[in-house]
Structures are given as C-alpha cells and as structure tokens.
Amino acid sequence: MVFSRQLTSKEIEILIRFQEFVKHAHAESDSHDYSHVLTVTRNAIKIAKKIDEPVDPFICIASALLHDIGKSKPVFSHIHGLLGGAIAEEFLEGCNVPAKMRDKICRAVIRHTPTSMIPPETTVEKVIFDADCLDRLGLMGLIRGFVGKTGSMEEILSTYLVKREKDYATLHFEISKELGEWKQQELEGFIPFIQKRLEDRMSSIKDIFKKENLLGNDAKNNDN
Numbered sequence: 001m002v003f004s005r006q007l008t009s010k011e012i013e014i015l016i017r018f019q020e021f022v023k024h025a026h027a028e029s030d031s032h033d034y035s036h037v038l039t040v041t042r043n044a045i046k047i048a049k050k051i052d053e054p055v056d057p058f059i060c061i062a063s064a065l066l067h068d069i070g071k072s073k074p075v076f077s078h079i080h081g082l083l084g085g086a087i088a089e090e091f092l093e094g095c096n097v098p099a100k101m102r103d104k105i106c107r108a109v110i111r112h113t114p115t116s117m118i119p120p121e122t123t124v125e126k127v128i129f130d131a132d133c134l135d136r137l138g139l140m141g142l143i144r145g146f147v148g149k150t151g152s153m154e155e156i157l158s159t160y161l162v163k164r165e166k167d168y169a170t171l172h173f174e175i176s177k178e179l180g181e182w183k184q185q186e187l188e189g190f191i192p193f194i195q196k197r198l199e200d201r202m203s204s205i206k207d208i209f210k211k212e213n214l215l216g217n218d219a220k221n222n223d224n
C-alpha cells in the first residue's frame with residue numbers, strides 16, 4: 001500500500017508554508033533541532049508507504065512537520081505535545097485548513113509523545129508516534145540523547161539504553177520495528193566500546209599507578 005492519494009499542488013504549497021513556519025519556530029528554540037523534524041517527516045513517509053492501512057499524505061506530512069512545535073516555546077518538556085496541539089490548531093486555522101483535517105493533525109501532534117499520556121489511536125497518529133520514536137534510536141538518537149543532559153556520562157548512557165529498549169517495544173508497525181532494528185544495529189559494538197571507555201575514565205588513581213607501572217616494590221608488596 002502506498003498513500004491513499006497524491007498531494008495536490010495547493011497542498012504542496014501549504015506544506016512548504018508549514019515547513020517555513022516550523023523551521024523558523026525551531027530556529028528560535030534551544031531544545032529541539034529542525035533536522036529532527038525533517039527526519040521524523042521522512043520516517044513517517046517511509047512507514048506510511050509500507051503499511052496496509054491507507055494514510056492521507058497531507059495529514060501525515062503536516063502532522064510530522066508540526067509534531068514538536070510545542071518545543072518551540074520554553075515549557076516543561078512533558079507538556080510539549082499538548083501545547084503543540086494548541087499551537088498547531090491556531091496555525092492551521094490561520095492557514096484555512098478545514099476543521100476536520102485540523103482535528104486529525106492536532107490529535108497526531110498531541111499523541112506523538114508518551115509524555116502526553118494519551119496514546120495514539122488512529123493509523124496516522126501511530127505513524128507519527130513511531131516516526132518520532134525512531135529518531136531516538138541509533139547513532140543519531142544516542143547523540144541527541146546526550147544533548148542538554150546534566151549528570152555523569154555513565155548515568156546518561158545507562159538511562160538512554162533503558163529508555164530506548166522501552167521505546168522499541170512501543171513501536172506499532174512491522175516496518176517501524178524493521179527500521180528500528182536497523183538503527184539499533186548501528187550501535188552494536190559501539191555501545192560496549194563507549195562503556196569500556198567510560199569505565200577506563202573512572203579508573204581509580206591506584207589503578208592508574210599500576211597501569212603506568214608506578215608502584216614501587218614496597219607498594220606492590222602492600223598491595224598483595
């Protein structure tokens with residue numbers, strides 16, 4: 001199955017307007033980058049083209065572009081889905097998007113993140129949820145997972161790994177799991193390497209003396 005239909009030139013014009021709005025809004029935000037929005041849009045298209053249920057391309061792409069618009073405002077990140085729904089509603093109304101379409105897009109924006117505590121229900125809502133989730137996986141997801149975090153690198157990494165395992169389990173479609181698995185494979189070998197390096201960084205001062213052959217005989221005897 002591909003999309004339920006193709007985009008009209010008028011819709012393409014509107015989506016380009018959305019893209020400009022989102023690009024501008026994210027440029028002023030310090031929490032989320034515009035490349036994430038484009039990646040989620042690409043992921044959403046990939047997923048929608050491979051699933052059995054029909055998806056409207058305009059609603060899908062508009063939802064993907066607007067999904068993190070709530071992050072363009074300095075708010076507590078947990079409510080960015082809900083706030084994004086309100087911002088999207090106002091913006092879409094200003095663009096004369098019909099009420100029925102607005103409603104579908106805003107629902108997808110609100111439900112794209114588990115932090116909204118309202119799980120996705122419709123196919124397009126699940127597509128956007130999965131598309132967003134996929135950008136938290138793989139090498140780029142790992143890098144994004146470190147951005148803006150405070151605390152030790154060990155803690156950030158171990159929290160990241162636990163969360164991503166949960167994320168993978170929440171994916172809705174086979175194609176999402178396939179894409180997710182491929183992304184996780186990127187990290188195989190890389191994660192143990194980072195863990196080993198982090199462990200090395202935490203070597204005690206005495207371990208360093210040993211490794212660098214700085215222990216005199218009396219110290220070696222004391223050590224035994």
Ligand SMILES: [Fe+2]
Pocket residue numbers: 067068080112113132
């Ligand atoms: Fe989000």
Ligand SMILES: [Fe+2]
Pocket residue numbers: 036040067068132
């Ligand atoms: Fe996102």
